[in-house]
Amino acid sequence: MPRKAFLIFGANLMLLFAPLPLNSEQAAGPEPRKAGRVQSNGVQFNKVAAESGITFRHENGASAEKHMFETLGSGVGVIDFDNDGRPDLFFANGADLAHAKPSPGNALYRNLGNGKFADVTAQAGIAGNGMFATGVAVGDYDNDGYLDIYVTGYGGNQLFRNNGDGTFSEVTARAAVGASGWSSSAAWVDYDRDGYLDLFVGRYLDSDLRKAPYCGYHKPGYRMYCEPQLFDGTPALLYRNNRDGTFTEVSRKAGVANPAGKSLGVAIGDIDGDGWPDIFVANDGVRNFLYRNKGNGTFDDITYGAGVGFDSNGKALAGMGTEIADLDGDGLPDIFFTAFSDQYNPLYRNLGKLLFEDGTVKAGLPSSVKTLGFGAKVFDFDNDGYPDIYVTNGHVIDNVSLYDRRLSYRQTDLLYRNLGGGHFRDVSAESGPAFRIQHVGRGLAVADFDNDGDLDVVVTDSGGAPLLLRNDGGNRNHWIALRARGRESNHFGIGAKVRVTSGGRTQFREVNPYGSYLSTSDTRLYFGLGNATVANIEIEWPGGKKQAIDRVHTGQILLLDEADAKH
Amino acid sequence: MRSTERLRYYLPVPRLQIAVFLLASVMAWAQTPRADQARADRQGAQLGAAAEHLRQGRTEQTIRECKSVLAADPRSAPAHMLLGLAYLALASTDRIADAKAELQQALDLDPELLLARFYLARLYFDQGLTEKAQEQLERGLKQRPGLPNFLSLLGEVRRELGDPGASLELNRKALEAGDTMTPVHYFLALAYQDLKQEQAAIAEFEIATNSPYVTPEMYNALALLYIKNQQFAAAEELCRKAIAMDRSRPDAYLNLGRVYNARHASDKALEALRTALPEGKEFPATEYYQQLQADLAVERGVAYTAKKMYARAIDEYAHALDFDPGRAVIHRRLAELYLQKANPARAALHTKEADNLEKGQR
Numbered sequence: 001m002p003r004k005a006f007l008i009f010g011a012n013l014m015l016l017f018a019p020l021p022l023n024s025e026q027a028a029g030p031e032p033r034k035a036g037r038v039q040s041n042g043v044q045f046n047k048v049a050a051e052s053g054i055t056f057r058h059e060n061g062a063s064a065e066k067h068m069f070e071t072l073g074s075g076v077g078v079i080d081f082d083n084d085g086r087p088d089l090f091f092a093n094g095a096d097l098a099h100a101k102p103s104p105g106n107a108l109y110r111n112l113g114n115g116k117f118a119d120v121t122a123q124a125g126i127a128g129n130g131m132f133a134t135g136v137a138v139g140d141y142d143n144d145g146y147l148d149i150y151v152t153g154y155g156g157n158q159l160f161r162n163n164g165d166g167t168f169s170e171v172t173a174r175a176a177v178g179a180s181g182w183s184s185s186a187a188w189v190d191y192d193r194d195g196y197l198d199l200f201v202g203r204y205l206d207s208d209l210r211k212a213p214y215c216g217y218h219k220p221g222y223r224m225y226c227e228p229q230l231f232d233g234t235p236a237l238l239y240r241n242n243r244d245g246t247f248t249e250v251s252r253k254a255g256v257a258n259p260a261g262k263s264l265g266v267a268i269g270d271i272d273g274d275g276w277p278d279i280f281v282a283n284d285g286v287r288n289f290l291y292r293n294k295g296n297g298t299f300d301d302i303t304y305g306a307g308v309g310f311d312s313n314g315k316a317l318a319g320m321g322t323e324i325a326d327l328d329g330d331g332l333p334d335i336f337f338t339a340f341s342d343q344y345n346p347l348y349r350n351l352g353k354l355l356f357e358d359g360t361v362k363a364g365l366p367s368s369v370k371t372l373g374f375g376a377k378v379f380d381f382d383n384d385g386y387p388d389i390y391v392t393n394g395h396v397i398d399n400v401s402l403y404d405r406r407l408s409y410r411q412t413d414l415l416y417r418n419l420g421g422g423h424f425r426d427v428s429a430e431s432g433p434a435f436r437i438q439h440v441g442r443g444l445a446v447a448d449f450d451n452d453g454d455l456d457v458v459v460t461d462s463g464g465a466p467l468l469l470r471n472d473g474g475n476r477n478h479w480i481a482l483r484a485r486g487r488e489s490n491h492f493g494i495g496a497k498v499r500v501t502s503g504g505r506t507q508f509r510e511v512n513p514y515g516s517y518l519s520t521s522d523t524r525l526y527f528g529l530g531n532a533t534v535a536n537i538e539i540e541w542p543g544g545k546k547q548a549i550d551r552v553h554t555g556q557i558l559l560l561d562e563a564d565a566k567h
Numbered sequence: 568m569r570s571t572e573r574l575r576y577y578l579p580v581p582r583l584q585i586a587v588f589l590l591a592s593v594m595a596w597a598q599t600p601r602a603d604q605a606r607a608d609r610q611g612a613q614l615g616a617a618a619e620h621l622r623q624g625r626t627e628q629t630i631r632e633c634k635s636v637l638a639a640d641p642r643s644a645p646a647h648m649l650l651g652l653a654y655l656a657l658a659s660t661d662r663i664a665d666a667k668a669e670l671q672q673a674l675d676l677d678p679e680l681l682l683a684r685f686y687l688a689r690l691y692f693d694q695g696l697t698e699k700a701q702e703q704l705e706r707g708l709k710q711r712p713g714l715p716n717f718l719s720l721l722g723e724v725r726r727e728l729g730d731p732g733a734s735l736e737l738n739r740k741a742l743e744a745g746d747t748m749t750p751v752h753y754f755l756a757l758a759y760q761d762l763k764q765e766q767a768a769i770a771e772f773e774i775a776t777n778s779p780y781v782t783p784e785m786y787n788a789l790a791l792l793y794i795k796n797q798q799f800a801a802a803e804e805l806c807r808k809a810i811a812m813d814r815s816r817p818d819a820y821l822n823l824g825r826v827y828n829a830r831h832a833s834d835k836a837l838e839a840l841r842t843a844l845p846e847g848k849e850f851p852a853t854e855y856y857q858q859l860q861a862d863l864a865v866e867r868g869v870a871y872t873a874k875k876m877y878a879r880a881i882d883e884y885a886h887a888l889d890f891d892p893g894r895a896v897i898h899r900r901l902a903e904l905y906l907q908k909a910n911p912a913r914a915a916l917h918t919k920e921a922d923n924l925e926k927g928q929r
Contacts, residue, residue: 213695214854215853217857217889217890218857218889218890218891218892218893219889219890219892228664229661229663229664229667229694230694230696232667232671232699233668233671257675258672258675259671259672259675260667260668260669260671260672262664285664286664286665286667286668287665287668300641301641301642302641303641304634304637304638304641305637305638305639305641314630315661315662315665316664316665316668
């Protein structure tokens with residue numbers, strides 16, 4: 001992300017950036033790339049939050065009582081709330097609830113397009129009601145062309161409707177999506193394919209602020225946050241959009257209300273390619289849930305059959321952030337999620353026919369056992385055509401080093417470069433100073449904040465300032481970005497499937513800014529194309545219509561309109 | 568938190584009931600008309616096999632069968648329940664959450680699965696979540712009034728909540744209802760102990776320990792009373808029986824250490840105490856393990872004092888205070904040891920701290 005911002009639509013940035021010479025053509029299919037192509041390509045992530053004008057600081061409410069909600073941080077949402085083509089930023093904020101202090105408030109930053117952001121929270125009226133806010137799900141639930149914000153939290157959630165004039169109205173009660181308890185990640189998903197976004201809300205523990213059990217040794221300084229197994233879970237919520245600004249809670253009827261859920265991560269994707277969006281829930285300390293959409297308003301919990309509930313030893317992991325994405329290029333969406341220290345971040349490869357295998361070791365990903373991962377995002381940071389993985393880390397126990405000297409509360413992030421075929425290499429050490437920053441990483445989102453063709457990163461820090469990491473050099477390869485405009489489908493085309501073919505390879509992705517942890521990324525879809533200069537694009541809209549565009553020139557942000565699609 | 572390791576010892580107790588109940592569940596499940604009867608029959612057979620594996624203590628096979636059933640039918644409540652029971656039978660603290668999740672899902676799918684409710688209550692109780700345990704037990708008793716297992720455990724829950732009288736009443740009701748199983752006598756004994764009726768407690772403990780369904784903690788509880796009454800030989804025998812049942816449980820070794828200390832056999836005491844928590848073994852930072860480590864350190868302190876190794880005894884007592892700073896008696900012992908070492912200033916500090924703690928307790 002260079003300091004200078006570039007124009008948005010239709011600009012062929014390849015005129016400005018010469019592509020890196022690559023020494024062989026792109027391999028088709030999931031074969032690893034040949035030696036010589038696995039070297040670092042010099043992309044650097046540089047911290048720019050301070051000069052960008054983002055002064056947000058997270059309140060995690062850390063107290064001597066060690067309430068569980070103090071540990072999990074809050075997320076970030078990428079939202080182009082004013083439709084000016086520049087992704088803006090919304091930060092959810094926590095609160096010092098143990099001392100009955102309301103939250104300092106969420107924050108909305110408008111992207112000014114010159115590398116700077118302006119705090120517009122007050123004008124927008126989106127600071128929140130003082131609760132401990134956790135997750136951010138951005139989506140246009142009323143199809144008015146403006147992105148709205150759903151904020152989850154401890155003690156109730158809030159829906160902010162974008163009025164289209166730079167302000168928001170809090171419509172939680174009218175929409176009937178307030179929920180209760182402790183919500184975590186949420187995602188907008190048109191599960192019934194009626195053209196309106198519905199809402200899936202993961203919930204975490206049944207934890208009462210008035211009761212904080214004592215955990216850890218009784219020595220001074222040794223009190224620690226308790227393990228989630230001491231608490232009950234809470235069922236997730238599914239709200240069906242009534243298409244009139246209100247929602248109906250259908251969790252139980254739909255079959256997604258498992259009372260044992262301790263959901264932290266939620267990812268959406270059509271894992272069986274039947275056109276109906278499925279839901280994966282990463283749970284903390286109990287098995288995950290993979291809900292297959294049956295297309296009749298209900299879901300089957302196919303976790304046991306699919307083999308994504310446990311690690312390879314049959315044990316449930318402490319799942320945190322999660323992504324559904326095709327990581328090995330076989331056209332089938334795989335599942336990745338982050339987990340606790342002394343666990344690895346597993347990758348479940350989709351074998352088709354609703355079967356998955358734990359492919360973590362084969363993929364070269366187990367280097368994460370000492371870190372505790374939260375946000376994770378699959379994106380092609382170097383635009384070489386292979387989706388990579390960014391993982392932000394930070395322990396939940398602030399005094400963990402007293403119990404285990406190998407571990408630390410503040411940790412560095414990880415960047416895994418996809419070498420092709422779903423084989424990864426940890427390139428954190430060579431990818432810039434950002435990967436030497438010790439912090440308490442939680443939420444993570446990606447967006448092309450400066451519209452220069454490569455994806456930048458924003459990471460929230462529990463109790464600290466967020467990291468805004470500019471991608472410098474990712475746009476040396478060719479790229480194309482797509483903005484979906486639904487007509488019969490939801491306005492931003494959430495759930496649309498896109499296949500981009502260039503250089504003999506086809507990449508598959510869904511328009512889906514959710515996943516990760518408590519966060520929403522750019523609604524635009526970015527494809528790295530390596531040294532290819534043209535690409536063929538196919539899009540399958542959630543409503544079922546299809547559209548194909550051949551020989552599209554790279555280096556532009558292309559608007560795909562469902563009005564141009566055919567049955 | 569109480570020790571979740573205790574859970575395993577309650578599985579064998581109603582083993583017969585489990586078998587009967589599961590058979591009934593499986594039969595009812597298999598008789599339900601289904602679109603694919605052949606598949607239903609196959610799953611019924613798998614569930615039956617899983618129940619038999621569990622009854623025979625073949626936990627891993629139970630888990631495998633249940634997962635196989637759930638892969639085909641994720642809404643099979645008996646499979647979720649059996650899987651939950653199998654996780655409990657693994658007796659590993661890191662499977663407790665899995666066990667709870669499966670039992671909860673079983674009940675969500677079929678609230679009439681009383682065995683799942685009972686073990687969910689049991690699990691809550693062992694986690695120290697007594698109010699949640701009480702809620703489940705009371706709900707179960709509303710569904711099926713007078714169920715002896717539920718009455719008995721509810722009694723123990725009420726005792727834990729500070730009402731031993733209620734425990735006596737509920738456990739007696741359980742006996743009247745025909746429940747002759749061991750936990751009733753064990754729970755009665757604990758209630759009598761709370762009411763300071765030691766002879767009645769010993770009588771009930773002895774019934775429990777002579778039952779075929781005895782568990783190590785029953786031996787241990789009675790051993791502690793025998794130690795208190797200076798019946799060291801009988802206490803030692805009970806400790807050895809507890810160890811024979813399960814060599815991995817630390818509390819039996821702790822009691823054995825106490826017996827040897829009381830008999831001035833310090834070296835044997837230290838050896839037993841070393842076995843309780845082998846060096847390098849990891850254990851959770853729970854209340855149970857903290858108290859256990861404090862108790863072990865105290866007994867090592869006693870042993871080293873007897874061997875006149877005062878510096879090591881001081882170290883051990885200080886270690887015990889790290890885990891449980893609220894024990895006045897340890898400060899008293901430290902005060903005595905510092906006096907022995909001609910350090911009256913430190914002795915005075917510990918005496919003062921003991922006085923403060925005792926005042927606070929009053």
